[in-house]
Amino acid sequence: MEVLGEREQFAQGDVACALGALLGGCDFFAAYPITPATEVAEAVAQMIPKLGGMFVQMEDEIAAISAVIGASWAGSRAMTATSGPGFSLMQENLGYACMTETPCVLVNVQRSGPSTGQPTEPAQGDMLQARWGTHGDHELIVLAPNSVQECLDLTRQAFDLAEEYRTPVLVMTDGEVGHMREKITLPDSVTLKERLAPTTSPEDFVPFKATKGKVPEMASFGNGYHTYVTGLTHLESGLPSTDDAEVHTNLVKRLCEKITDNIDKLTNVEVDLQEGATVGIVSYGISARSASGAVRILREKGIKVNFLRLITVFPFPEKTIQEFATGLDRVVVAELNLGQIYHCVREVVEGRATVELMAKIGGEIITPQEIIDSVETPAG
Known part of the structure; x- marks a missing residue:
């Protein structure tokens, strides 16, 4: 273009x-x-x-x-x-x-x-x-x-x-x-993934009936299909049903499962492992750039360290983080806040390793040296 x-x-x-x-x-x-x-x-x-x-x-x-x-x-x-x-x-x-x-x-x-x-x-x-x-x-x-x-x-x-x-x-x-x-x-060409279009006639269309992948077909306003859209708990027809526990449970579970069932497909991380490492660094976004630089310098100094960068942050890649932490003594989470993804990591590591926070606020990005200091000087 x-x-x-x-x-x-x-x-x-x-x-x-x-x-x-x-x-x-x-x-x-x-x-x-x-x-x-x-x-x-x-x-x-x-x-x-x-x-x-x-x-x-x-x-x-x-x-x-x-x-x-x-x-x-x-x-x-x-x-x-x-x-x-x-x-x-x-x-x-x-x-x-x-x-x-x-x-x-x-x-x-x-x-x-x-x-x-x-x-x-x-x-x-x-x-x-x-x-x-x-x-x-x-x-x-x-x-x-x-x-x-x-x-x-x-x-x-x-x-x-x-x-x-x-x-x-x-x-x-x-x-x-x-x-x-x-x-x-810019890419030479792009192929777009389209939403699931209705495969039935307007008379037979059920707007929130899940397909095999738990994602319903979607009709657009103005194309001949009638769709009732509401933020209330609703039936597959789209009509509200706010006092039926089974309807609400089935709907909300499907909304969650259409994503969580595909977590392996959605997981996108960058992993850089070094044999014999006992320390791992987890980061994302701008902080991961500093973390990557810290990993390079630490290795040049003879300190073995692993690195994982979250690209898809949610759904949170629990299994991937657990595998990353296995065999490590410590995991350092570097982020520009007082500890948010840190809590997600600590929850899923579950005693496999000690999880420490390299936090920074105030409007300045984390430097590689600050991460190096966190690795070389364990918290506590």
């Missing part, structure tokens, strides 16, 4: 998210400006009309995610982008999207909080909010890029995952990755 520029270009992370969205077939984007995510919206606004899509600047973040949900039900591949305060405002409708099985993509360029916090500084403080920010039992897919190229690649992939599993997919970048500039390469 000429609209997207040269195949190889020097781009900002936020712009790469925009390029990835358009390569992923995004044809509707609604957002409200917020630092440090505004450049995503700005880039999409410049390009999407030339590709026949629509950009809408909404009055706030609640309206933005609402518009995205509506556009998805009208047949669009729809997306928004925001940062911490806006992400908080979107939580109720994020739950609505989970309950109504609405494919959509949300990019969160994380900044330092809570509240208004440090608007121009990077953080990774929204990771557990991404998983549990909306109320009730649910599952969704959360990706964490650590480079400008991955901003492009994972945002593009997010659209396919959203369509395949009929779920919101979150791309959790941060102010550092979002604003850094690196060389990126």
